[in-house]
Amino acid sequence: MNKSNSAAKLLVIITVVIIGLIIALMFLNNAKNDGSGTTVAEAINIDGQPTIGDDNAPITIVEFGDFKCPACKSWGEMIYPQIEEEYINTGKAKFAFVNVLFHGEESQLGSLAAETVLKHFPEHYWTFHHALFQAQPSSQSHNEPWLTSEKVMELVSGIEGIDVEQFEASFVDKEQLAEVEKDNELVKQYNIQLTPSIMINDTILEDPFDYEAIKNTIEQKLEGM
């Protein structure tokens, strides 16, 4: 009797432990699915950055991107339009872009050109931004230079409303270099290692191409407000 009693007790203990493990695993899975990213101590300050959308929108989405980065071009074509339609056009989110300089001189040049357009012709910033990504060859090798001063001048000349001479004078003098440096400091501050990196308020996403995770993160933050 005693023997079978302790066997029964053992069975109960084992069952409880197994159920506990299953619950813990379910909880871990949920946490992973819901989190989808790293939470930073302080949301980024986007003063002086190019933004699109309602300034008072409760959600701020920041792309740390590089005009030289093929994945950034893809992200802009595949993911950004969905965000724009669902969250930016509806006033729930605004979007900002911070330059990352992972591809050396050409990244510098592209960032400087974009900052120069932003400073002098802010209403044409996004047109130039998209034109620069569009100019990125689809089958480029990282060593093949394409983001040159000539390319920048060609694109700027094609945008109506930009005074090309005024742009060129500022661009050649590198007047907006401090803005490029400021972005580089933000990249260091938030320990950005990959481009694109997407930050939603205080969360840096694990996978910027997972639109469901982007949606979940935004919806959770909206619910929590």
Ligand code: CA
């Ligand atoms: Ca900037």
